Amino acid sequence: MGQHVIKMPDIGEGIAQVELVEWFVKVGDTVTEDQVLADVMTDKATVEIPSPVSGQVIALGASPGQTMAVGSELIRLEVEGAGNLKEDRTAQPAPTPAAPVPAAPAPSVAAAPTAPAENATSSVPAPAAAGARPLASPAVRKRAWDAGIDLAKLQGSGPAGRILHADLDRGQPAAQSAFAGAQADRVEQLQVIGLRRKIAERMQQATQRAAHFSYVEEIDVTALEALRQQLNAKWGEARGRLTLLPLLVRALVVALRDFPQLNARYDDERQVIERHSAVHVGIATQGDHGLLVPVLRNAQGADLWANAREIARIAEAARRGKAERDILSGSTITLTSLGALGGIVSTPVLNLPEVAIVGVNRMVERAVVVDGQIVVRKMMNLSSSFDHRVVDGMDAARFIQAVRLLLEQPATLFLD
Template identity: 70%
Template sequence: MGTHVIKMPDIGEGIAEVELSQWHVKVGDLVVEDQVLADVMTDKAMVDIPSPVHGKVIALGGQPGEVMAVGSVLISIEVEGAGNLKESAAPVVTKEPVAPTVEAVVESKPVAAAPRPAPAPACQGPMVAREADERPLASPAVRKHALDLGIQLRLVRGTGPAGRVLHEDLDAYLAQGQSNASAPAAAAYAQRNDEEQIQVIGMRRKIAQRMQDATQRAAHFSYVEEIDVTAIEELRAHLNEKHGASRGKLTLLPFLVRALVVALRNFPQMNARYDDEAQVITRLGAVHVGVATQSDVGLMVPVVRHAEARSLWDSAAEISRLANAARNGKASRDELSGSTITLTSLGALGGIVSTPVLNLPEVAIVGVNKIVERPMVVKGQVVIRKMMNLSSSFDHRVVDGMDAALFIQAIRGLLEQPATLFVE
């Protein structure tokens, strides 16, 4: 038998060290060629490290969260053959983008990889015999979903890569009647003293670092305005009834994108990037709207390019396409970079007021809160209207408070009188 030592590869772009984000194998595991061994993270991308050989894992070179130098030993694999030592740099496969701030994700273009054989599941039954302290692989969203459902992840068989537990696995577990929801009602009132420590590594560490950077560097200030969206919601319902079957359904987002485009004609200072090191503000004619999108790996911001040249349905189709690509981890480098102003919305969960964090180097971000029906006084009469707040943040180093208020008021006027969105 021989030993094949795999070293941390040179991922390029002058990167000298990377963070070991996650192991997909452990000592003693049998691995096959092209099976993913680990995830590592650079400032630009999450990268898969596949195995170049068949063999048995005999040593791991680091722990998740550890920053490792390019060329350091990543993993040692026992292989068949002469008893000599072989070394190689691991091949790399760009996996998914990394978030530059809490509101966005830095560009990363997925690279096609050779098909990998699916690892064998740990158990063929509905339950998995894991140790009590063993932490199964799962995304933060899946962990939260399991917690909400009262499911212990260690009991769920994962069908994803390296046994990763997916949302579908939770559904299958529930369907087989193994949920803790079937436990005696008294268990819901039992005392709990358990604790769980979660390392801040990988995507979450990058989000934390970039959010902290944004709040330390930019002089944030927020402005909240109430908007009557009754008329534009009526227009949206009418357009969907008339054209929805042939052109697709419209959400409120394409109307908001259109309102941004029109308002920016009179407020070009909002459609800008600020290089605080060079002390240069760049105002852009093109309106590239970043649309914040939640995914299992974190908050991404795919970019609707040249929104100024798009119709409502064109914007709607592009927003839908980009959101699906981001959620599926298939958005390219170009699709996740180059925004000039960002639009962030939590939809029905949008709350009353929010304080969005700027997507540096942009100087403005427009936050959309939920729509609620409220009694309002209109021409002396109390009527029910659909109301929504815009909670927006600006970089006070570049944007004056008065200009920010006038900009949001301009958007308000466009949305409350929707015909003005299309009057040239």
């Protein structure tokens, strides 16, 4: 038998280190060739690491949440044959992963020396003197704290008046504080790792580096919704049913022809704005583990149904956590929507290095005035954010107004 070390592979794009997200094996498990050992996360995506050999796990190289350099030891297996370690290295102890630092224990309370009872004939110890610390073990103190019981008001039945669990069980009403009926507050500590850590880092970076400003516009989407229903009635079975998203994407594509400065990415380290002729729309998607932004590439070159199918494909991949790295990078402007939960107004955070993000709020029916008459219309707000370092307020407002006109007069979406 020999030992085989699997090192963290180079997964391309110049990545020097990754974060270990999750182990799918443990020490003692038997693994087979091509079995997935772990998930690791780069700046862009989660990547599965398979085993190139079969064997038994004898050591793991890191704990979830730790950062590992490319080329470092990921896992060590015991395998048939000589393995890939030299003989003079097989005797070395296997690496021990760094364990999470345990919470510091509460300082123990030193027990006071037992004093002789003043009245040897008394079977009930007297309560602690005023100002004196009641005698009780740390476990009893914690239980009393959780239950809202004031130990100073209890008579302990233990040696020297020590308060026992049985004394808490008796629950003398006079001894309980005003909070005795309150439920214990159980605090669950969750380590921020993997996708949640990446989201936190990107959101913090976006708010710290970009100069956000938001602009909200109300849009009458009655005609747009009527068009969508007509298209679905005629072409839904043959081409697939349309949501509002591909129509909104089409509005962005057409409006950006006149506002190319918003279809851009800002490299603030090089002080360079990169304007793109192709429109690569990021579609903000909520997955099981957090928010991802898969990219609808070259939206300007496809019709409504082709874009709708691609949006469905990349969104599903993101939701299942199976989006490849190229799906999650390269967007030039982002579209975000909470659907029925969209609220009235939102302030979306930029998807750096982009300079614009368009947010879609909930569509509602309400009474509005049209040509002096009160009528019921379908209304929706667009809540959008921009990077004020490179986008002027006037340009942002004109862009959203252009989008509004396109959506309110949907026939113009298809005019070249």
